[in-house]
Amino acid sequence: MQPERRGDLLILAATLLASIGWLFSKEAIQGLPPAGFVGWRFLLAALLLLPFCYRQLIATPTELLVKAAAIGLVMTLNLIFWIQAIAHSKGIGEGAFIMSLAMLMVPPLAWLIFKEKPVRQFWLALPIALLGLLLLTMNNGLSLTLSQLLFLLASLSLALYFNLNSRFARRVDPMALTCIQLAVTGVMHLIYSASIEQWPDTIAPSTWGWFAASVLLATSFRFVLQSMGQKYSPVGNAALIMMLEPVWTVLISVFWYHEPMPLAKVLGCLLILTALVSYRSGNIMLWLRTRKAPALNKPH
Template identity: 50%
Template structure:
């Protein structure tokens, strides 16, 4: 059992590292592709890649559940389209990754509004730290925040709404077809918006297509498969804490790849957000353990 647990933890650590690389893959792809078109094609290709696994497992869902899944897929599309818009405007991927990580702290507030589930004490204990960290991360020029930071915040909020609604569907439906349909929804939404509002370049360099394929196959399809495999063999709380590593990897990779520098104030803001997330997830785990004892 201990060996399986360690293997699951390593799979989840690998998932966060791949997710960090995904930020770089996406930013590089945007050097030659329009943002919404990139997201559309990326998630269509990722859906096609996962489709054979659905057929192989013979996973089936009722036709009556499909409209609801498509609706949830549209929420995922909203979150990702806001995210890619923010990435296309941002000059600091690590900063954006930490803002996006706040979505897990937005989830209890969204669940309170949508599902009437009152946030637990660990949430209220962690929230002030997260807000202070966000302020230090974003308000480096007085009370002004950049457009990309606003879009990252919007994407994080949309992701929290998607997470709450999707959690209800994931309880009763097979994971792979649920994921696959949502990938196709996001892809179709991105392509439609791109066709309506974006202009594609006449020629896209081969290197851009390589970054695109890496983003679709490695950072989307393989990442999802590793995450599903890891989550099956470890606790939710353990998985949640490991997933906090994603913005850390993103900061490291963006510093190595783009030479991004983080001023002291922003670095402290990132550390406060990280501390808030770890505190929230750790305290939430202890609370659940005490209730189940």
């Protein structure tokens, strides 16, 4: 098999695991406190990655480690919104498409924080995405449900994370950076959980099974597959394949949770996907001219 094809398949497998991870998470928090679940999930995932990157961590200057940990605090905020949104939602498909809007929130935040004006493709994609979001959430009129609002806040904080991390990631080994940020996110969630959550007296074995799947498959193994795939898959292929995550998540939600998909919601999802493909395609063409790859890693 050609390396490029192998890379595409690895990215596709990582995207499928990311989608299934939404299901693992929602099922796990039926029996575990949400923040506690995220805390242990990410801390254990960091410990699993540690043997593969401890030498890189030792070689990294302390100043860079501190900055990496600080960006991990932004990831922590993102995961707090995300897991609470999942806890308050009936399905997961709608939330996955709202979260995918983070890619279109990156340019305006970069403009606001770093004075980098968005490219022309952003302004073309933005109205399409906004119309899609309106159709996706209009089942409640012009009001947002709590889960939709939390997903929007999670998407905004994820865009902030992308902005900060993409400007810092080239200075630290990718696996070491991920290990640090997973550990910080895990520890902060456990502190948060100890402050406000109460653990149940008994936890069903099935809940531990969902938890183990989240740690091993949806976090650690997914990261390994994604990292391996990005070595061989062209950045354009990887970016487009990874945009399939909300599509798989919707299909999983319809099958598992019988999430209703009226015509307006379907059209909303299609418009958001169209906006993302349009924007990503423009970014890919820009990358081909500048030879500067966009950041693709996601914490979820």
